[in-house]
Amino acid sequence: MRTCILSILRAKKDIYIFFEQHGCEKSDLAVIAGYEAQNLNRSAMIDLMFSRLESRPDEGLGPLRAMLQALLDWKSFDPYYFDKIKKLDRKEAQRNLDHLKQLQELRDGRIKEERRRRESTEAAAQKARGTLEDVRKEYLALYSGSLKPQARGYALEKILAELAKLSKLEVTQPFRVLGEQVDGAVKFEGENYIIEAKWQDAAAANEAVYQFAGKVEGKLHGRGLFFSVHGYSEHVVRSIVWGKSINTMFADGQDIMLVIESNLSFSQMIDRKVKAAQTKGLIYVHPLTGKSKLPE
Numbered sequence: 001m002r003t004c005i006l007s008i009l010r011a012k013k014d015i016y017i018f019f020e021q022h023g024c025e026k027s028d029l030a031v032i033a034g035y036e037a038q039n040l041n042r043s044a045m046i047d048l049m050f051s052r053l054e055s056r057p058d059e060g061l062g063p064l065r066a067m068l069q070a071l072l073d074w075k076s077f078d079p080y081y082f083d084k085i086k087k088l089d090r091k092e093a094q095r096n097l098d099h100l101k102q103l104q105e106l107r108d109g110r111i112k113e114e115r116r117r118r119e120s121t122e123a124a125a126q127k128a129r130g131t132l133e134d135v136r137k138e139y140l141a142l143y144s145g146s147l148k149p150q151a152r153g154y155a156l157e158k159i160l161a162e163l164a165k166l167s168k169l170e171v172t173q174p175f176r177v178l179g180e181q182v183d184g185a186v187k188f189e190g191e192n193y194i195i196e197a198k199w200q201d202a203a204a205a206n207e208a209v210y211q212f213a214g215k216v217e218g219k220l221h222g223r224g225l226f227f228s229v230h231g232y233s234e235h236v237v238r239s240i241v242w243g244k245s246i247n248t249m250f251a252d253g254q255d256i257m258l259v260i261e262s263n264l265s266f267s268q269m270i271d272r273k274v275k276a277a278q279t280k281g282l283i284y285v286h287p288l289t290g291k292s293k294l295p296e
Contacts (some may be wrong), residue, residue: 001064002046002055004071004100010081015042019049021072023063028052070164072101097281125173130166135162136260149199157183160227160266163259167267180215188270191223198228206236209248213240216248225270229253234294237284249273251286258287 009015012035021031030043031052032038040048053060068283074097090210139159142152161171161184170187183192196212209226222249231252240248251273259266264287272287282292 001068001071002043002050002102003097004074004093005046005067006042007088007096008071008074009042010078010087012036012040012042012045015045018067019063020072020244022066023047024053028056028060028063050258067106068100071097072104126165126171128162130162132163132166132260132262135159135166139256139260152199153197156229157195157197159185160184160195160197160256163256163266167265168269180218182215186225186270186291188267188274191221193223193225193270194219196224198226200228200230202235206233209236209240213248222247223246225251225273227251227256229256231293232284237294241281241283244275246281246283248283249277252293255287263288 005015005018006294009018015033016029016032019032028049028148031048032040035045050060050064053063074248077090077093078088082090083253112184137156142155147155157174161173164171164186172185172187173191174184175182183195183197187193194216196208198208200208205228209228209232212224212226216222226248228250232250237250251269255269258264259269266274269287272290273283273285276282276285276290280290282290284293286293
């Protein structure tokens with residue numbers, strides 16, 4: 001781009017106008033506004049402007065792409081500089097512009113190929129590893145107690161992800177952000193639900209529930225699904241909804257078994273829990289009956 005601008009624009013004023021007409025703001029143009037006083041040559045003007053744009057939070061992507069497109073479509077060769085005083089060479093300018101087009105075509109080809117690879121990789125990552133029967137066997141094997149508690153929790157995360165994939169839901173793998181560990185997420189009906197998976201007794205799940213509720217609250221329109229194989233204490237479930245907006249729902253080992261034994265799909269299980277939360281204000285329900293699992 002730098003070479004092309006130098007080969008088609010001779011006057012410093014024209015270079016300034018080129019930047020001005022292709023998205024450069026006043027704060028950007030300030031670095032070259034006094035080009036005469038600063039005794040800047042044409043190359044220095046271009047280098048300063050490009051450096052300024054690249055230092056912006058958006059890396060100047062808009063103006064740089066606008067300038068690139070203008071150069072790819074360039075047809076104007078000022079006869080004064082090209083023909084009369086011959087300070088610019090038309091053949092050289094056209095050669096530089098053609099070279100830029102070739103580079104852009106190569107770049108576009110690489111971008112398309114990279115996108116195809118990325119989409120292929122993402123599709124593979126969203127494909128379930130096996131069948132529902134395979135997941136059932138893995139889940140029941142966890143009850144043998146052969147794994148340590150932490151390892152069993154990780155295994156449960158993977159099982160939930162597989163159940164989601166078998167329901168054709170988009171799955172986000174576990175990640176850390178701002179010091180928080182998130183066990184993953186599933187996308188259901190256009191909404192992302194972050195997941196927490198615990199395999200411990202009901203009382204031990206209390207602190208984890210409160211921490212998870214805080215994670216959900218800190219997200220845009222946050223929604224969460226907490227899975228605790230051995231259920232929850234009555235107190236912790238009631239405290240999550242008392243005087244608060246409902247954005248966390250609860251599931252337990254029974255819910256997982258209902259999915260694994262084909263009583264309903266993982267997607268249907270989420271749908272029924274969402275319906276109960278939205279229509280009845282209940283966050284811990286049996287997905288087949290829609291009734292609260294808490295004592296009356």
